[in-house]
Amino acid sequence: MMKDDIFDIINISDTIAVGGHVRPDGDCAGSCLAFYQYIKKVYPDKKVYIYSDKIPEVFSYIKGYEVSCPDEITEPVDLFISLDCSSVDRHCDGGRCFNSARYTINIDHHISNNGFAQINLVEPKASSTCEVVFGLFDEKMIDRDIATALYTGIIHDTGVFTYSNTSRKTMEIAGFLIEQGIDTDKIIDESFYEKTYKQNLVLGRCILESRLILDGKCIVSVATEDIMREYDVTAEDLDGIVNQLRITKGVKVAVFIYQLNEGEYKVSMRANGNTDVSGTALKFGGGGHVKAAGCTLYGNLNEELDKLIKEVEKQINISGE
Numbered sequence: 001m002m003k004d005d006i007f008d009i010i011n012i013s014d015t016i017a018v019g020g021h022v023r024p025d026g027d028c029a030g031s032c033l034a035f036y037q038y039i040k041k042v043y044p045d046k047k048v049y050i051y052s053d054k055i056p057e058v059f060s061y062i063k064g065y066e067v068s069c070p071d072e073i074t075e076p077v078d079l080f081i082s083l084d085c086s087s088v089d090r091h092c093d094g095g096r097c098f099n100s101a102r103y104t105i106n107i108d109h110h111i112s113n114n115g116f117a118q119i120n121l122v123e124p125k126a127s128s129t130c131e132v133v134f135g136l137f138d139e140k141m142i143d144r145d146i147a148t149a150l151y152t153g154i155i156h157d158t159g160v161f162t163y164s165n166t167s168r169k170t171m172e173i174a175g176f177l178i179e180q181g182i183d184t185d186k187i188i189d190e191s192f193y194e195k196t197y198k199q200n201l202v203l204g205r206c207i208l209e210s211r212l213i214l215d216g217k218c219i220v221s222v223a224t225e226d227i228m229r230e231y232d233v234t235a236e237d238l239d240g241i242v243n244q245l246r247i248t249k250g251v252k253v254a255v256f257i258y259q260l261n262e263g264e265y266k267v268s269m270r271a272n273g274n275t276d277v278s279g280t281a282l283k284f285g286g287g288g289h290v291k292a293a294g295c296t297l298y299g300n301l302n303e304e305l306d307k308l309i310k311e312v313e314k315q316i317n318i319s320g321e
Contacts, residue, residue: 002121003136009103009119010039010046013078017097019051020083020129021090023235026156026191028052029059031083031107031129034149036064038137041146049073051080053092056236058191062152063145076100082117084129084153086110086287107132111278112287124289127170128157134173147180152187159243160188164291195240202231206241206256213309216250217316220309222265222301223258235266246270252321253277253312257297257305265297267308274319280311 010016018035020028032050039048052068059065069092080101082088086108088095098104098117106117109132111124126132130153137146154174158166161174178184195203202223210221223238231237235258242256254270267284269277271291278293284307286295297304 002119005119006105006107006121006136009079009105010043013046013103015047015049015077016079016081017049017051017073017077017101018081018083019085019091019097021085022053022092024052024055025239026059027128027130027153028084029055029062029065030149030151030153030156031133033059033062033064034130034133034137034146034153035081035083036067037146037149038141040064041143042138042141049077051092051097056239058236059152061186061190062149064149073097076102079103079105081105081107083107083133084109086113088116107136109289110287111289112282112293125167127163127165127167128153130154130157131170131173134177139176142177142180144181147177148182148187151177151182151184152191155188155192160192165289196237198231198233199237199240202227202233202237203241203244205231206238207244210245212248212251214313214316217252217321218255218309218312219245219248219251219253220255220305221245221257222305223256225259228258235260242268242270246272252316252319255308255312257301260296263299265301265304266294267297268292268294269312271315273321275316275321276319277312277315280308280315283311284308 018032020032036050049070050068055068080098104117106120108122109126109129113122123132130150206221210219242254245254252272252275256268257265260266271277276290278288278290281288281293281295284295
């Protein structure tokens with residue numbers, strides 16, 4: 001049984017690192033912090049680290065938020081637990097800590113995950129990695145703090161239970177977590193909906209500069225370095241823009257792009273209906289889910305964007321929409 005295999009390895013490991021993908025989102029942060037807390041609670045004698053990019057401040061209400069990417073890891077850990085990460089190179093250091101670990105476990109829900117660890121638990125039908133993680137935990141050991149982390153991941157990857165990946169199981173898990181006394185209003189409002197003034201300004205700018213293509217079936221917007229500098233925002237401030245673009249009437253695919261560096265652009269895609277954006281992301285070295293995926297473009301943006309849109313068009317045509 002997979003659960004027994006995972007905890008057999010945890011039992012024999014003295015030093016354990018948990019980590020997720022670069023630029024952690026709600027599900028990545030929630031699953032990492034939940035697993036960190038759970039191991040600390042069930043195995044108090046073990047040394048546990050969160051090996052990750054800095055977790056965004058919006059998740060500072062989750063216990064363990066401040067413990068990330070510790071400099072004190074100077075030797076290989078016994079076990080690295082990868083969470084919500086579809087490939088090794090998506091870890092914050094390109095997989096250095098993961099690759100040097102004695103044992104490796106991969107827990108995820110991305111359909112593009114290629115099973116890169118010694119033990120792989122990948123459930124593409126799950127709403128989130130936090131939903132998968134919940135199934136591993138002893139429910140009697142899930143306290144309010146762990147429940148807060150898990151609920152955060154679930155609401156972020158389901159769009160507060162509005163996306164099609166929300167199942168009866170998802171709702172039943174959420175119900176259990178709510179019963180642990182979590183502050184649902186705070187979690188939903190402050191981490192999902194609430195935006196700073198400058199975030200609202202850059203959102204408005206990105207909507208103003210968006211364009212409809214493919215007969216109105218695709219909407220595209222780009223935040224260049226100049227725009228990000230003008231509004232004094234970072235990548236963290238751009239969360240949610242692609243989802244706002246997605247709800248444009250008639251749109252089947254929303255594409256939001258922001259500049260990381262010269263000649264390097266992060267792409268987020270969201271789909272409505274039956275269109276699959278994960279296939280498009282894979283073509284460009286990315287991954288994700290059928291209705292939510294991403295990748296990185298390199299080189300001339302106009303040229304690479306043209307190639308991306310051609311793939312998007314193919315997927316829209318395949319869907320018959």
